[in-house]
Every structure is written in C-alpha cells, then in structure tokens.
Amino acid sequence: MKALLWRDLALAVRAGGGFGLGLSFFLIVTVMVPFSVGPETARLSVIAPGILWLGALLACLLSLDRIFALDFEDGSLDLLATAPLPLEGIVTVKALAHWLTSALPLVIAAPALGVFLNLPGPGFIWLFLSLLIGTPALSVIGSFGAALTVGLKRGGLLLSLLVLPLYVPTLIFGAEVARRGAEGLAVETPLLMLAGISAGALALLPFASAAVLRVNLR
Amino acid sequence: MSLWEYANPVRFIRLTDRLLPPVAVGALVCLVIGLIWGFFFTPDDYRQGSTVKIIYLHVPAALMAINAWLMMLVASLIWIVRRHHVSALAARAAAPVGATMTVIALATGAIWGQPMWGTWWAWDPRLTSFLILFLFYLGYMALWEAIENDDTAADLTSILCLVGSVFALLSRYAVNFWNQGLHQGASLSLDKEENVADVFYLPLLVCIAGFVLLFVALVFLRTQTEIRARRMRALIARERLA
Amino acid sequence: MLKVSDLAVSRGGVPVLSGVGFHLGAGDALVLRGPNGSGKTTLLRTVAGLQPPLSGEMMGRDQVAYAGHADGLKSALTVSENLTFWASVFGTGRAQVAAALSAFELEALDDRRAGNLSAGQKRRLGLARLLVTGRPVWVLDEPTVSLDVAAVGLFADAVRSHLGQGGALLVATHVDLGLGEVPVLDVTAYSAASRISAADEAFL
Numbered sequence: 122m123k124a125l126l127w128r129d130l131a132l133a134v135r136a137g138g139g140f141g142l143g144l145s146f147f148l149i150v151t152v153m154v155p156f157s158v159g160p161e162t163a164r165l166s167v168i169a170p171g172i173l174w175l176g177a178l179l180a181c182l183l184s185l186d187r188i189f190a191l192d193f194e195d196g197s198l199d200l201l202a203t204a205p206l207p208l209e210g211i212v213t214v215k216a217l218a219h220w221l222t223s224a225l226p227l228v229i230a231a232p233a234l235g236v237f238l239n240l241p242g243p244g245f246i247w248l249f250l251s252l253l254i255g256t257p258a259l260s261v262i263g264s265f266g267a268a269l270t271v272g273l274k275r276g277g278l279l280l281s282l283l284v285l286p287l288y289v290p291t292l293i294f295g296a297e298v299a300r301r302g303a304e305g306l307a308v309e310t311p312l313l314m315l316a317g318i319s320a321g322a323l324a325l326l327p328f329a330s331a332a333v334l335r336v337n338l339r
Numbered sequence: 340m341s342l343w344e345y346a347n348p349v350r351f352i353r354l355t356d357r358l359l360p361p362v363a364v365g366a367l368v369c370l371v372i373g374l375i376w377g378f379f380f381t382p383d384d385y386r387q388g389s390t391v392k393i394i395y396l397h398v399p400a401a402l403m404a405i406n407a408w409l410m411m412l413v414a415s416l417i418w419i420v421r422r423h424h425v426s427a428l429a430a431r432a433a434a435p436v437g438a439t440m441t442v443i444a445l446a447t448g449a450i451w452g453q454p455m456w457g458t459w460w461a462w463d464p465r466l467t468s469f470l471i472l473f474l475f476y477l478g479y480m481a482l483w484e485a486i487e488n489d490d491t492a493a494d495l496t497s498i499l500c501l502v503g504s505v506f507a508l509l510s511r512y513a514v515n516f517w518n519q520g521l522h523q524g525a526s527l528s529l530d531k532e533e534n535v536a537d538v539f540y541l542p543l544l545v546c547i548a549g550f551v552l553l554f555v556a557l558v559f560l561r562t563q564t565e566i567r568a569r570r571m572r573a574l575i576a577r578e579r580l581a
Numbered sequence: 582m583l584k585v586s587d588l589a590v591s592r593g594g595v596p597v598l599s600g601v602g603f604h605l606g607a608g609d610a611l612v613l614r615g616p617n618g619s620g621k622t623t624l625l626r627t628v629a630g631l632q633p634p635l636s637g638e639m640m641g642r643d644q645v646a647y648a649g650h651a652d653g654l655k656s657a658l659t660v661s662e663n664l665t666f667w668a669s670v671f672g673t674g675r676a677q678v679a680a681a682l683s684a685f686e687l688e689a690l691d692d693r694r695a696g697n698l699s700a701g702q703k704r705r706l707g708l709a710r711l712l713v714t715g716r717p718v719w720v721l722d723e724p725t726v727s728l729d730v731a732a733v734g735l736f737a738d739a740v741r742s743h744l745g746q747g748g749a750l751l752v753a754t755h756v757d758l759g760l761g762e763v764p765v766l767d768v769t770a771y772s773a774a775s776r777i778s779a780a781d782e783a784f785l
Contacts, residue, residue, distance in 0.1 A: 122653065122668070122691065124665075124666055124669035124670055125670065127666075128655070128662075128666045131657075131658065132657050132658070133654055134659075135657040136657050142521050176344070186521055194651075195651055195652070195653055195654060195655070196649060196650070196651025196652060196653040197654075197655070199631055199647070199649060199651070199652040199653065200653040200667070200710075201510060201670070202630075202631060203629050203630055203631065203645065203646075203647050204667075204670045204671075205643070205671060205672065206670065262506075265502065269482065269495055269498075269499060270484075270485075272491075273485055273486070273631070275485075276485075279481055279482065279485050282477065282481050283478045283480050283481070283482060283499065285474070286471060286478055286503070286506070286507075286510075287475040287502070287506045289505070289510045289513065289514075290466055290506065290509040290510050290512075290513040292515040293510075293514065293516070293517050294516075297516070297517060310516070310698070311516070313585060314513070314516070318509065326502070327351070328633075329498055329502050333494075333495060333498055336494040336495055336498075337489055337491070337495075338631055338632070339631065339632035347783070348783060348784050424780065424783050424784070488593060488594070489780060490594055490780050566784065569781070569784045570784040570785065572781065573777055573782065573784045573785055574785070575782035576777040576778070576781055577777050577785070578780075580777065
C-alpha cells in the first residue's frame, strides 16, 4: 500500500502536470472572475468564498480521469488486481494520492487567491479549513467516477457528467462554511455536515469503486 | 408459481402484452376524467385563483419523478442480487420516463411560480432538488449509452443508481439547509389536517392514478422494446454462428 | 500447485473454452497452443483471477504471477524503481530485485527511465517482474514477443532455474522456448460448442 502511494506521488511529481496544471487552472479561473462580474471589491468579497470553492472543485475534476486510466492502459491495473492487496485498499490509496497531488495544492493556494477576490479577513481560515476537510470527499467521489469510466474511450466528458451531481452536497456545505466564516456567522453545523460527508464517503465509497473496477477489468 | 418466473423475458412480454391494453386504457380514462374534472369543475382558490389548477399536472408529475427513481433503485438491486436481465432493462426503460416527469414537474412549477411568486425560477429547495434529480437521470442515461457490453452496462449503472440514490438524498438535505425556500408545504400528506381541501383533493387523486398507470404502461412498453432489441441482437449473433 | 478442473471460460459473455482441466505440480511446465482467437488469453486471464470463470474449479490462484501483453511499466520510473515497486507490493525484498536484474541482464540499465528502453528491453523488464513477485506459478501470455534470440535464451534460462527451484509455468506461445520436452495442451480440443453468450440466450 505504502509503495503504491509513493509510486503514484513519484509519478505525479516526475510527469509534471499533476500539481501544476490543476493549480494554474484554479489561478486562471479566479483571475477571470472579476473580468466577468466587474471589479467592485464589495461585490467580489461577497462572492469570493463560493467562487473559490467552485474553482477548487473544477480544478480537482480536471485530473480525475488519470486516477485509473493510465494504469488501465499500461496494464498495471491488471497486475495490481492480481497482487496480494485488496482492491478496496488500492482504490483508497489512489484516491489519497490524487488528494495529495491534486487537491492539497489547491487547498494551500486558495487563501492566496482569496486576496485577489478581496475575501474578508475571517474568511481565510474558514476557507482553508473547509477545503481541507471537504476536498478528501471530492477525491474519493471522483475516484468512483473514474472507476466507472475507466474502460471508455471518451470517458472524460462522461466523467464530469457523472461526478458533478455527486459533488453537490459537498459543495453546498463546503461553500456554506466558507461563506458563513467570511461573514462572521456560526459555522458549526455545515462544518460537521461537511466532515460527515468526507468521513462517510471515505468509509463506504471505496467498496463501490472496487466493485466497479472488477466489472471493468473482466 | 413464483413471481420470479416473469423475470424470463419471453414470459414478461407475454404477461405485459396482456396487461398493457387495460393499463393504457385506465391511464387514459383517469387522465381525461381527472384533468377535465380538475380544470373545469373545481372552484378557483380564494388566494391563488385559477392558477392553482396546474396542480393536477404538477403534483402527479413530481410524485412520479421520484417514484421512477425509486423503481430504478429497486430494479437495480434486483439485478445486483438476482441478475435478472429484465430487471436491468426495466431500470433502463424507466429512466427517460422519469427524466421526462422531472421536466414536466419543473416546467409546470415554473409556470405556476410566475404568477404566484413573480418569478419563473427561484432557488427554492424543492425546485433545486428536482433540478439535481434531473442531472442524476442524465448521468444515469449517459452511462447506459456509453457502454457497449450489455451486462457491463447493467452492472455499472446499477451501482451508479445505488450510490446516486444516497447522494440524491444527501443533496435534498443539503439544499434544505442551504435555502429555506418559497414553496408551499406538501400538497398531500397522511395527516388529514395538512391536506388540500377535498374539492381539489379528489380530482387530484384521479390524476395521480392516471400518472401512475401512464408510467406503468410506458415502462412496460419501453421494457418490451429493450427486450426485443436485445433479442434481435441475440438472433443476429446466433445467425452469424450458424 | 495449480489445479484446474472442468473449467469453462468466456470472452465478453460468449463461452470460448469448456471442460479444461490440468494440474501443475512443482517443476511442471505446460504450453498452450492454438490459433489466434482460440481462447488462450481468456484462459490465462481467468486462471490469473482477472475474470470469473463460467463454471469449474480452480485451486492455487493466489500463487499466480501473471504477465500479459502489456508490461505494466511506468515510463517515468527507472528500471530498478519499477521492480522495487512490485517487490514491495508482493512483499519481497531487495535480493529478489537484484536477482531479477541480473537474470535478464538489466543491471547496466537500472538507472534508465523505463520510457527510454527499447521494446525488447521493456519486455525483459516486464518478465523480470515475475521474479520479484516471489510467486511460484508463472502464467504468461506470449512472453517472447519483441525479444531477440539472445533475450529468448535469457528467458529460457530464467524459466529453467524457476522450475528447478520448484516453480511451475503455464505459457501460451508460438515459439520454441528451448525447454526441451514440455507437455503441450492444444486448446482447440476444448473449444466450446459455438454458442452465443448466456446473457443473449436468455432472450431467445
């Protein structure tokens, strides 16, 4: 398991792309927002938490199709499936690797991008925390979508169509934490719900993803 | 004789061939009676005026939009546990019907909302939930279309249906939390006190019966079509071997 | 070590072989023969546990190391990193990696990225992976594709020493591996009667 995690991390670092592409996308989306809604700082600071959550979510979505597709194409997934590791564990580790390489950089970058959108002072810490707690759910749910579409030639677009509706509850609670935090309101309830979604997805979805992978490998 | 015998495609077609005409006629009769009764022979609401009459389309469609997904969930579970092909095909057949019901519920809701709330669309929890449900239908149907092997498609879509159901439910709660909403309370409930008045209630029940029968008829018909398409492919495959 | 009895396998739901049975003990090798499309790959994938059999019994599936058409290499990792990864997945150690590198004469290349290897070198690396799994039963699908004569010799040596140490081999191949007298199983003898898939049959 640990070896698989290290391998995926090493591959992401060496092949480049992994960190860079998602982050640049996040940066560009954030920069484009004032161009589309206007430069008034008051307006920007109202929509900042939501825009940053949505941008992080979309940036996360970009790299999902690589979770299993690369291993499927070069035959590693076959070999991993015959290895003495439970497929559920493999799926979890690959989701974790996706989170570390694709989501965590976004979490760290989000407060910096908050400056561009004039995010109110107390919002920074809550934006960071809500992304930190919520993005694991995005990676795990995304790996389920990636497992569903792994054998398909044009899986990328379908993957977005399948995964985005599943992202709705995470987005709602995550953005709500950030918004309430920015406005100085109580954040406990949405924060607990967000943590619940992440924990639940992490505990249960790997079984579904592994079942789906077995179907796609046969 | 067990119920599962009808999981055999040939028997299913034979059974539904017999059931289809009465169900279809029943649907037509209920819809004609219910809609005419509802549209022309009920009083206007003292607050909402005649706009309230769209309830006879809106409520049954909304009910069936949810029930269709529940039926797909049950059919998916049956496929996963017992691997009856008819079950998987029935789930596939129900999806476009359910999606259409969702669109009808959304469209009639918008038409009703315009005079009532002064806007075609509000991000009200119920409306939003139905919009999300529609997205789930789209994803489910797209996955069926994308996979060539029939059994693989059945396996993957049924697991998606299970996972999707959990997330659809979660979305419902999330959306409720997110916005308190304009939508009136449920039109129907087991608690008599909360129901709409009897004059509206009875034609509404007839309309709902009509929509249920219509749904059953459409699912029978579409499942038959799916079975026949599979049968055609099987025959071609056999022809090639001979 | 690997015992298969009355096995029926399918490709895309269509039965291709049925009634297959064989037994591999320590030191045994078995070569599968048959024209393209006769079901050799399907049989091997089923034995390796990658797809469920239609019917029949298999024992010793968790002893299997499988190598198929794709080598499962990561081009961004070096030769030794590729092997070390599989060694830790299968719970073996550095000793096996070193042995595998020398058996396939890859020591000189161990710092090279797998993506910069030639097709034959990649194949050698893919086969070296079998040694690091530490599993006794090798299930191989056309292992000598893109290997030159010298490399085929290396492979034959590795197989001989593996069998000598009590391993077993099940291989689908068209070339003579130079293993001497090896029992051959012609899969065409087990061809399932031309049938459509069970899923399709339900609709007739």
